[in-house]
Amino acid sequence: MAWVSCTNLLSSFRATLASVKGAPVWAPRLLSPYSTFVKSGMKNVNGVHLHYQQTGSGSHAVLLLPGALGSSHTDFGPQLDYLNKEYFTVVAWDPRGYGKSIPPERDFPLDFFSRDAGDAVALMKALSFNKFSMLGWSDGGITALTAAAVYPSVMNKLVVWGANAYVTQEDLQLYNAVRDVSTWSEKMRKPMEKIYGPEYFAKTWLKWVEGISQFALQPDGNICREMLPQIVCPTLIIHGQKDPMVPNFHPEFLHKHIKNSRLHLMPEGKHNLHLRFSKDFNKLVEEFLLER
Template structure:
């Protein structure tokens, strides 16, 4: 039975009532939303589906469940999956607090993500992480091997190079972005807050370049033991191809799939979205099936 939020509590809808109207049935099958107090902050989340396979969607920089994962919340198989999207602290509807970027902000997000799922009653779950969310997923998987079933990441990196710094600086000034690219973020934050927070992110990610080898989480990759799929769009303007190759090389048994026409937000385009949805559930469980293929899954 589907779930909906009423008075802060999740209640089951009795969809077998003959008197239920179509509108009520549609409402009962919609996404449930709420806030959960985790590690001192109230984290906004959305949940849909009733499948035995729990999946947490982790958004990118300044992202939220709705701006980054609307198609996945709508289209992932709700009989097979229970899908949870969330807004990391300081992002989207998980405000206040305002977002800040201390040197451990990725570790903080990883702990928040795992503790959120535990507080919602999930003992084991998989991770789908995009961009910054992929970095968060890498850290969460490395530090919580008993909790993470599988992992899919794309548009992600484990270190910051000088090439990356050049790319980040090139997009610092959001006034130079296209209106189409700015609009979703400005709708969430307002133009001034978005611009200020984005500059904070650029400064936050740049600080990793001062670490040995520019490491964000390089030293953690060998600790990842769950079946892992790395996806990379070969037309990604933000993540050079050496990043997915490095992840693939250093995550034991991982698989890498290259998408020739894929860009940074490959999961939001229709054709590539279908592929992403298919691959999200196809990472193999058995150790002897976790090979290092670079072909399709």
């Protein structure tokens, strides 16, 4: 894939961050006509307090996993509001060190995706869901892939988009293009600073860039590529063909190495396709999750 300019990359981030929605903890939001309220809570899991939002009363439990520095608050408004609440119980979480799951401060050891996968599964079990599906965006998609491989008995179905199983030199160029948040536009930077404060956001974003970049030093840039054949649940890989963060070869690799998978391409989709095209995305996901 040709090099994506920093301007285009920042435009994609700007579009994502402009979609940030706010709602106070425990304050209900009216949802779609036949739905329930969204509630928020905390669970002590693996030695940390994890924040989550939950809605719906359906028999099919679904966990939404956000991207880098993302949270239930910022990344999944259209899914919490409009995924069918009769069929699904929808949970969105803040991984440790993100959103309202602070403390602890976020760090990025080499096993941070495996750690997040363990936290995610433990959270759902703490909420009394022993089998569930995962919808993972970007970093959350990598976490979901890891969880599906390591904890196959709890996984119903898997949906990932904007995810990759390894890091290339091209990926490093993309990450480095946005590593310095002082170069971001105010419109792009302020929403994240509102959540984290300027210092924590700048520090943590830099740590994320360094954390994801360390995988380029592993054999074949490995994050979880050797785990993909271990994924046995039905898997839907969605990819926006205009995604400036994730080159097209990444979803193709996932599709090739996950046996029971399908690949759906969105020609106009960018990295935040589930926000920009939320109606089409939700419909696609619902149909996949409800298939027998």
